[in-house]
Amino acid sequence: MLRQDINELLTQTGPGTPMGDLFRQYWIPALLAEELPENDSPPVRVKLLSERLIAFRDSEGRYGLIDEFCAHRGASLWFGRNEGSGLRCPYHGWKYDVTGQCIEVPSEADNSSFCENVKLRAYPLVKVGDVLWTHMGDPAKRPDLPEFEFAHVPPEQTYTSKRWQQCNWLQAFEGGIDSSHVTFLHSGGLKSDPLFKGAKGNEYNMKDTKPFFEVADSEGGLFVGARRNAEEGSYYWRITPYVMPAFTMVPPRGDHPLHGHFWVPIDDENCWTYSFDYHPGRPLTAAERQAMIDGHGVHSKNIPGTYRPMANMDNDYLIDREAQKRGETYSGVAGIAMQDASLQESMGPIVDRTKERLVPADSGIIKARQKLRKAAIALRDEGVTPPGVDTAHHRVRSAAVVLPQAESFLDSCRDAIKATPGVPHSSV
Amino acid sequence: MSSLPMYASESAKAASASESRYRITVPIAPARNARVIALDTRAASVARRISDGPWANARFYTCEAAPDRGPADEFLLYRLDGVPAALDDMLRDTDVVVIMATDDSGGTRAAAIGSACSARAITTAGVVLGDGFEADDAVAALRPHARVLLLSADESDAFELLRALRV
Ligand code: FES
Ligand SMILES: [Fe+2]
Numbered sequence: 363m364l365r366q367d368i369n370e371l372l373t374q375t376g377p378g379t380p381m382g383d384l385f386r387q388y389w390i391p392a393l394l395a396e397e398l399p400e401n402d403s404p405p406v407r408v409k410l411l412s413e414r415l416i417a418f419r420d421s422e423g424r425y426g427l428i429d430e431f432c433a434h435r436g437a438s439l440w441f442g443r444n445e446g447s448g449l450r451c452p453y454h455g456w457k458y459d460v461t462g463q464c465i466e467v468p469s470e471a472d473n474s475s476f477c478e479n480v481k482l483r484a485y486p487l488v489k490v491g492d493v494l495w496t497h498m499g500d501p502a503k504r505p506d507l508p509e510f511e512f513a514h515v516p517p518e519q520t521y522t523s524k525r526w527q528q529c530n531w532l533q534a535f536e537g538g539i540d541s542s543h544v545t546f547l548h549s550g551g552l553k554s555d556p557l558f559k560g561a562k563g564n565e566y567n568m569k570d571t572k573p574f575f576e577v578a579d580s581e582g583g584l585f586v587g588a589r590r591n592a593e594e595g596s597y598y599w600r601i602t603p604y605v606m607p608a609f610t611m612v613p614p615r616g617d618h619p620l621h622g623h624f625w626v627p628i629d630d631e632n633c634w635t636y637s638f639d640y641h642p643g644r645p646l647t648a649a650e651r652q653a654m655i656d657g658h659g660v661h662s663k664n665i666p667g668t669y670r671p672m673a674n675m676d677n678d679y680l681i682d683r684e685a686q687k688r689g690e691t692y693s694g695v696a697g698i699a700m701q702d703a704s705l706q707e708s709m710g711p712i713v714d715r716t717k718e719r720l721v722p723a724d725s726g727i728i729k730a731r732q733k734l735r736k737a738a739i740a741l742r743d744e745g746v747t748p749p750g751v752d753t754a755h756h757r758v759r760s761a762a763v764v765l766p767q768a769e770s771f772l773d774s775c776r777d778a779i780k781a782t783p784g785v786p787h788s789s790v
Numbered sequence: 791m792s793s794l795p796m797y798a799s800e801s802a803k804a805a806s807a808s809e810s811r812y813r814i815t816v817p818i819a820p821a822r823n824a825r826v827i828a829l830d831t832r833a834a835s836v837a838r839r840i841s842d843g844p845w846a847n848a849r850f851y852t853c854e855a856a857p858d859r860g861p862a863d864e865f866l867l868y869r870l871d872g873v874p875a876a877l878d879d880m881l882r883d884t885d886v887v888v889i890m891a892t893d894d895s896g897g898t899r900a901a902a903i904g905s906a907c908s909a910r911a912i913t914t915a916g917v918v919l920g921d922g923f924e925a926d927d928a929v930a931a932l933r934p935h936a937r938v939l940l941l942s943a944d945e946s947d948a949f950e951l952l953r954a955l956r957v
Contacts, residue, residue, distance in 0.1 A: 363818075363956055528805070574933075578941040631807065675805050708803075710810030717818065720954045722886065722915040722938040728954045729940060732947060768930060772941075 364715035364731065372734055373530045373712050375627040376412035380738040385411055385607055386499030387741065387751050389508045391624050391636050392427055392487060393417055393494050394524055402444045411498060412629040416440060417487060418460070421447045425487035426460025427496050433464060433480050458482055490514070492522040493636065509753040510609065511781040512622065512638040520640035521654045525662045526670045527703050530712045531608065531633035532731075535625040537702045538610030539602055539726045541588035545571045547705070550691040551698050552615075557639065557650065557659030558698075561616030563762045563790045566590045566598035573600075577725045578772055582606060582755025583733065585779060586726040587771040588613075592764045598790070599771045601779055603758040604730060606737060606750030611760035612660065614789035619646060620760060621660045631711035634669075637661050637699065642759075643786040662699040671700055679704040757781040761788040820846035824957035825880055826888045826948075827851045827867070827903060829896025829928065836890060836919065840949045841870055848957040851875060853899050865899045877903070881910055886955065889936065890917045890948055894927035904935025913937050917948045 364372075375382040390410070397406050398419040405418040407430065414430040416439045430438055432451040439458070442449040448465055450457040456477075457466035462484030464477040485496045486504070491513025497504050512520050527534050537543070545567060552564045570590035578585050583604040592598040600613035611622030624636040637660040639646070646654075657663030662671040673680040679695045681704075686694035695704045720728060737748035749755060761778040765771060778788035804810040826848060828837040834852040841850040849869070856864035867875040881887070887907050889900060900916070907914040916936035918925045921943050932939055940947055 363954060574937055574939075576933075576939040576941065579943055675803065707805075710804040710813070711807050712810075714810075714813065717813070717815075718954075719818065719956065722913055722951075722955070724954070725915070725938040725940050725951065728951055729942070729947060732944070732950050736944075767934075770926070770929060770933075 363718045363720065366714075366716050368731070368735055369712075369715045371738060372731060373532050374630055375531065376630065380742045381734070382411055383499070384734070384738045384741055384748055385627065386497075387503070387505070387748055388499075388607060389488075389495040389497045389505065390608075390626050391493045391524075391634065392485075392496040394522060394636075395489050395492050395494055398425065398494065405440055405442055405444055405449060407438075407440050409628045409632075410496070411627055413498070415485070416442070416449070417494065418442070418444050418449050420449075420460055421445065424460045425489065425494060426458075426462070426484060427487040427494075428458060428460070428462040428484040429482040432456055433482055434467075456480075460484070460487075491520060492517070492638075503747075505751045506753045509756040510605075511642065511757065511759065511783075512620075512640045514783075515640050515642060516645075518645035519642070520638065521646060521651055521661075522636060522638040523654065523661045523664075524634050524636045524669050525664060525699065525703070526628075526668075527633050527635045527707065528631070528675055528711070529633065529707045529709065530630055531625050531627040533706050533709055533713050534633050534635055534703070535608050535610070535623075536727050536730070537706055538612075538623050538625065539584070539586050539604050539730055540724070541575065541586060541600060541602060541726070542573060542723045545573070547692055547701050548698050550689070551701075554690065555658050555698065556653040557618050557621075558615050561618065561762075561790065563598060563600070563615055566592050566764075567600075570598075573723075575723060575725060576771065577729050579733075580604075580755075580758070582750045582752070582758065583609075584726065584730060585772065589771070596764050596766055599761075599763050599765055599775070601761045601763070601771055601775060602726075603760055603779060604726075605755055605758060606733065606748055609750070609756075611758070613760040613762040614787055615762065616789060618659075618789075619650060620787050620789075622760065623660065635699070635703070641787075642781070643784070657697055657699070660699055662697065662703075671703065673697070673700045673704075675704075675707055759787055762790055763788050764790055818956065820956045822847065822886050822955050822957045823884045824848040824886045824888060824952065824955065825851065825884045826890065826952070827853050829853050829889060829891040829899055830893050831895075832892040833890040833896070833919070836892070836945050836948060838870060839945075840952065843949060843952065845952065845957055848952060849880075851880060853896065853903070855899065865902065877906060881906060881912060884912060886913045886915065886957070888915045888917060888948070888952065889932060890919065891925050891928040891932070892919045893925050897927040897931040900928050900931040901935070904932055908935050915951065916940070917942065917951060919943070919945055919948065 462482035464480035740746035
């Protein structure tokens with residue numbers, strides 16, 4: 363369980379909240395690059411950390427992320443005309459550039475300096491990999507751009523999708539470090555998902571349903587090791603890295619690509635789940651990429667033209683009790699992503715953590731909450747830069763390995779859990 | 791796509807904050823009867839500091855090697871007030887044991903307590919406090935038995951673990 367005041371501290375990320383300030387220390391995904399596919403493409407509404415913003419790409423290809431509402435009388439700039447190197451409010455014609463600077467107020471005299479004094483709040487928007495990232499904090503403390511491996515391998519080796527999740531970011535994120543649910547909730551997928559099946563490791567997973575856990579601090583966050591019995595005298599380890607505030611990776615399976623998530627608060631009752639797959643050593647095959655587009659693995663099949671999953675809260679996630687009986691899915695919901703989302707959303711928009719009954723196997727979650735709380739308080743009270751801002755902390759990988767029983771996964775996997783360009787990932 | 795209930799008996803989903811307010815509230819009884827065992831001197835002082843927390847049933851112990859003569863895995867248990875305790879009595883009626891270590895001096899005791907817990911089907915958690923890392927042997931000794939090993943530089947993690955478990 364968690365005290366109510368701590369639950370509020372961790373789940374509220376609007377402006378001026380301690381957790382909101384913590385998120386504003388980092389570059390976070392704001393949208394997928396595909397959402398602004400070309401110069402002067404339509405502007406996109408973006409709500410992040412409870413702030414309503416508009417993203418656009420101007421005639422010169424510059425990206426902007428600015429206050430959604432026109433400084434004149436507050437019309438939404440989603441209706442704006444994106445043309446001539448700026449976004450023009452269609453109501454009375456005020457025009458803004460990507461920095462939020464007003465560059466034209468047609469009702470004023472031709473050479474008036476009035477518009478120089480009108481500037482909308484704006485944040486940087488930078489493409490790294492398939493994602494447009496923003497930093498919503500103090501420009502004087504802007505960190506270097508993110509160095510997560512999925513965003514840095516060549517484009518043919520990586521794929522990122524996103525989906526709207528209708529619950530607070532923390533309960534979605536907690537699923538990402540909760541290795542103990544995999545054997546139950548996702549057991550169907552281990553046998554059938556094209557991006558999971560066939561790995562030797564899956565057999566250990568299925569045979570030993572009571573994993574042991576080790577949770578260890580890392581410079582940027584945590585490593586959570588889940589261990590199951592392998593052959594006589596050895597253990598099968600699945601190692602999940604967590605980089606603060608909201609980046610997690612799933613341990614890989616065989617030569618399938620590596621995958622993971624970035625969990626981004628939209629507001630306190632909604633979040634974006636960014637899901638990526640990449641292979642450090644080779645291009646994704648056409649079949650792999652198609653499987654990702656089709657919503658397999660960690661990805662979801664979304665309603666065309668949106669980032670809302672087809673299976674969602676309004677249709678009970680298309681639950682299929684017959685498929686469940688046949689043993690195809692454990693919960694009746696199809697797909698890893700929606701299996702997670704259905705249960706996390708079912709807890710309610712912000713789960714009441716005073717009512718939980720945690721067990722020792724939840725230690726990864728307990729520790730992650732602790733780290734977030736401490737970092738938010740150290741930032742608020744002493745201005746301490748939190749873990750995960752330093753880009754060196756981004757260079758981690760998940761791993762799945764078989765080790766002799768006496769070995770510690772931290773000692774034996776020092777290289778495996780480091781992202782080293784061109785070096786294949788460690789996976790069984 | 792309709793948001794109407796599928797069956798008459800399904801009158802609500804916890805889809806909104808207002809719906810989730812209707813969750814039944816009954817006080818949650820502490821479910822755990824925890825024993826916390828400190829394996830070495832520094833762990834014992836951590837145990838002392840956290841022992842006056844808001845615990846319902848948790849009891850705290852220290853553990854020392856038996857004076858020379860006995861077998862290597864022989865050890866003595868004490869309550870924090872110094873009163874000796876017997877392993878069997880201590881483990882009676884408990885369902886979770888948290889073993890704390892800060893160095894390697896308690897390695898053999900960790901293994902002995904761990905296997906005693908395993909034999910009695912008591913869930914065991916190990917909290918190994920320290921920086922990078924002075925307690926490799928203690929970790930290795932706990933590994934076969936502890937459902938969870940928390941390796942941490944932060945002593946408050948022990949407190950938070952107990953609080954989260956409602957002990
Ligand atoms: S078994 Fe974990 S939420 Fe129900
Ligand atoms: Fe999951």
